[in-house]
């Protein structure tokens with residue numbers, strides 16, 4: 035899951051915490067011992083966090099290389115640096131940046147967010163809506179004891195937005211928060 | 224056609240005023256206490272002048288309207304919920320007398336749609352109600368032309384007051400209470416704006432749309448409705464940072480009706496500004512159609528009423 039800091043609640047101004055995104059990178063490796071390890075070290079060295087590796091044995095490219103799919107997380111502004119570092123290390127990067135989650139939705143929550151334990155709200159959304167919180171902006175113009183608003187960008191699997199929104203609605207009504215959902219469907223989403 | 228108009232408010236008066244332009248005669252006009260009835264056509268200018276001067280419309284009782292020689296009853300009395308009376312009884316009387324009815328009053332079509340259709344089936348007259356949804360915007364006739372079966376959903380903004388408030392909040396960074404007071408000063412919001420801001424008025428219109436799509440089955444209690452009273456300026460600010468804004472959006476499908484504040488793209492078609500309304504009709508074979516325009520106002524609504532009158536077959 036993404037590292038979401040609750041620190042912005044201490045600020046009076048809206049801000050994003052930077053967030054972390056999931057990415058999929060497709061690499062082609064030479065079939066040599068130690069090659070996988072060598073290929074992956076630039077990820078961690080440049081602020082990425084390795085999530086999983088899909089390595090299909092027996093599946094060989096026409097040039098005799100082994101295709102490998104790597105899922106990783108990183109702050110969006112560091113992702114390009116990771117890809118560059120992989121290329122600098124001589125790794126053949128076929129495709130980068132295809133996101134792990136198929137859809138992104140934003141919702142705005144309104145209410146006594148801090149009093150209702152914002153970090154608990156976020157982790158419940160991640161668990162119950164099967165989502166990853168990509169970033170959070172909080173606006174508390176009257177201080178964090180008063181009604182405040184938060185915009186949350188969520189990554190969810192394709193086709194699951196209705197179910198995810200239903201789960202968020204349920205959490206919202208339990209915590210007496212107004213949930214402003216995106217309008218999906220039609221040309222308007 | 225010969226029109227009998229029940230209700231001499233903004234809508235009823237405008238229908239009377241514009242009827243001649245559309246080639247129709249007015250044989251009766253009533254408000255809550257009096258009526259003027261003349262089978263050869265009432266003196267419209269005189270009646271409107273008396274109404275403006277707070278005088279009686281005429282020497283007849285409102286009930287006498289039903290004895291006039293009319294083809295079409297125009298129902299423009301206040302919208303009421305639940306049993307939708309007295310509007311529902313007015314429609315019943317006209318249909319039982321084998322006359323047509325055109326409604327501006329949303330109550331009967333939202334709350335008792337199946338009963339109205341059953342009465343219509345036993346009558347030589349028929350009912351039309353374009354004016355109940357989106358004022359001057361041709362929404363129901365667009366659905367009728369696309370055939371309701373080919374329409375999968377209708378979405379949009381059908382309350383000008385709520386839209387005006389959200390637009391001003393976003394543009395000026397002001398809070399709800401402040402903008403509501405401003406809207407009341409401008410006459411955009413009524414003294415009691417409850418039904419506009421709590422979503423009820425928009426919900427009635429989307430319930431009517433769902434009834435048209437599904438051929439009945441819905442009333443207000445089937446709708447999930449949330450208003451805009453809890454939306455602070457800060458929520459609109461956050462939406463704007465992301466290229467979005469918040470609008471009071473309704474959705475009607477064959478599965479249900481929902482009205483509530485929603486995030487929409489700031490430059491998208493549904494983010495109309497001010498008191499403007501918009502409806503997006505999603506079709507099975509032809510993508511989405513959008514119509515926008517003035518969703519309320521006397522002459523605007525009267526135009527929809529008179530277009531309906533023009534679509535009625537001769538009796």
Ligand SMILES: NC(=O)c1ccc[n+]([C@@H]2O[C@H](COP(=O)([O-])OP(=O)(O)OC[C@H]3O[C@@H](n4cnc5c(N)ncnc54)[C@H](OP(=O)(O)O)[C@@H]3O)[C@@H](O)[C@H]2O)c1
Pocket residue numbers: 229230231232233234235253254255256285298299300301302303309327328329330354355356358518519520521524
């Ligand atoms: N205004 C719009 O933009 C708009 C748009 C779409 C639909 N509509 C609907 O159209 C209808 C009329 O709207 P409006 O704005 O004209 O309302 P309005 O200004 O409140 O006028 C209502 C009129 O109905 C009369 N009335 C009340 N009870 C009656 C009764 N039992 N018999 C005969 N007349 C009766 C009232 O009489 P008094 O004058 O004696 O009070 C008044 O003249 C409402 O149902 C409204 O929801 C309005």
